[in-house]
Amino acid sequence: MRIGELSARTGVSIRSLRYYEQQKLLTSVRMDNGYREYSPLAEDQVRTIQFYLGLGITTEQIASFLGCVLKNKEAFCQEVLPIYELKLKEIDDQIHQLYQIKSNLLDRIRSIQES
Amino acid sequence: MRIGELSARTGVSIRSLRYYEQQKLLTSVRMDNGYREYSPLAEDQVRTIQFYLGLGITTEQIASFLGCVLKNKEAFCQEVLPIYELKLKEIDDQIHQLYQIKSNLLDRIRSIQES
DNA sequence: ATAAACCCTGACATTAATGTCAGGGTCAAG
DNA sequence: CTTGACCCTGACATTAATGTCAGGGTTTAT
Numbered sequence: 001m002r003i004g005e006l007s008a009r010t011g012v013s014i015r016s017l018r019y020y021e022q023q024k025l026l027t028s029v030r031m032d033n034g035y036r037e038y039s040p041l042a043e044d045q046v047r048t049i050q051f052y053l054g055l056g057i058t059t060e061q062i063a064s065f066l067g068c069v070l071k072n073k074e075a076f077c078q079e080v081l082p083i084y085e086l087k088l089k090e091i092d093d094q095i096h097q098l099y100q101i102k103s104n105l106l107d108r109i110r111s112i113q114e115s
Numbered sequence: 116m117r118i119g120e121l122s123a124r125t126g127v128s129i130r131s132l133r134y135y136e137q138q139k140l141l142t143s144v145r146m147d148n149g150y151r152e153y154s155p156l157a158e159d160q161v162r163t164i165q166f167y168l169g170l171g172i173t174t175e176q177i178a179s180f181l182g183c184v185l186k187n188k189e190a191f192c193q194e195v196l197p198i199y200e201l202k203l204k205e206i207d208d209q210i211h212q213l214y215q216i217k218s219n220l221l222d223r224i225r226s227i228q229e230s
Numbered sequence: 231a232t233a234a235a236c237c238c239t240g241a242c243a244t245t246a247a248t249g250t251c252a253g254g255g256t257c258a259a260g
Numbered sequence: 261c262t263t264g265a266c267c268c269t270g271a272c273a274t275t276a277a278t279g280t281c282a283g284g285g286t287t288t289a290t
Contacts, residue, residue: 004236014237015278023277033286035237055223056216058276074223075230084224091217095210101171102206108170108189109199115190119266129267130248138247148256150267173246237286243279255268260261 003028006038010046017046023059025049025066045070056087118143118151125161132161138174140164140181160185171202 007014020026021036026045028036048070052062061083068077122129135141136151141160143151163185167177176198183192 002237013278015280018239019277033237034239035286053277054216055219073230075227081224081227084220084227088217088220088224091213091220095213095217098206098210098213101169102203102210104170105199105203105206109196109203112190112196112199115188117267128248130250133269134247148267149269150256168247231290233288233290235286235288238284240282242281245275247274249273251272252270257266258264260263
């Protein structure tokens with residue numbers, strides 16, 4: 001299929017599909033006219049990419065294990081767990097920071113409303 | 116005082132002090148040689164700016180009420196509360212999103228460790 | 231053969247505060 | 261009068277994925 005169809009099937013913009021290819025997350029073969037041609041498997045692959053992006057994993061990190069997880073069960077890919085754990089730590093840090101700010105904001109709001 | 120001293124006193128980089136001025140958070144008078152000269156009050160003003168930035172408030176928002184809060188008690192400045200409340204909502208949304216991701220991450224980690 | 235719909239590359243824009251560099255004045259102490 | 265420590269402006273870079281535009285080819289249907 002061509003890029004427009006892949007985009008329509010997955011809901012991912014053409015621009016993003018080209019970007020994924022540049023980041024080595026996705027491959028295509030070129031037809032004589034220069035158009036990209038995708039295998040039917042690409043649709044699932046794009047959904048997988050989107051799933052990991054939704055977890056806040058960067059394209060660079062995804063590139064490091066995507067080849068494996070497309071062929072095996074995720075548990076079999078040793079690169080995945082450390083990345084998940086790193087991301088989890090980052091998220092926890094961010095949550096903590098946001099709570100700090102929230103607490104400060106609530107203090108300020110309270111002190112305004114009291115006066 | 117000149118910009119280097121203000122920077123040293125507040126711990127805020129010279130670059131940032133110039134940026135605050137450009138964003139109309141800070142003023143200075145120019146000496147004959149073109150150097151900025153700051154009033155002693157600037158030190159406190161810079162700390163106030165830093166405080167609001169630490170709450171995640173943008174320079175544009177700060178600019179909208181800084182004049183007031185420098186002259187009055189914060190509670191007196193009507194622009195402040197809506198901005199606090201808006202920011203609080205943004206923070207809550209972000210916290211919520213992060214929890215969603217965290218929950219997904221924990222699921223994946225668990226499913227890897229179970230296998 | 232022409233219009234519409236598709237595809238290509240390359241480039242700039244987006245956010246927000248800050249870092250950093252280049253090229254150039256100013257001033258004080260030696 | 262020179263050196264070093266200040267100061268100035270203007271500009272580009274940073275992050276990461278995506279949007280958008282220009283300028284140009286291709287294909288399909290009429």
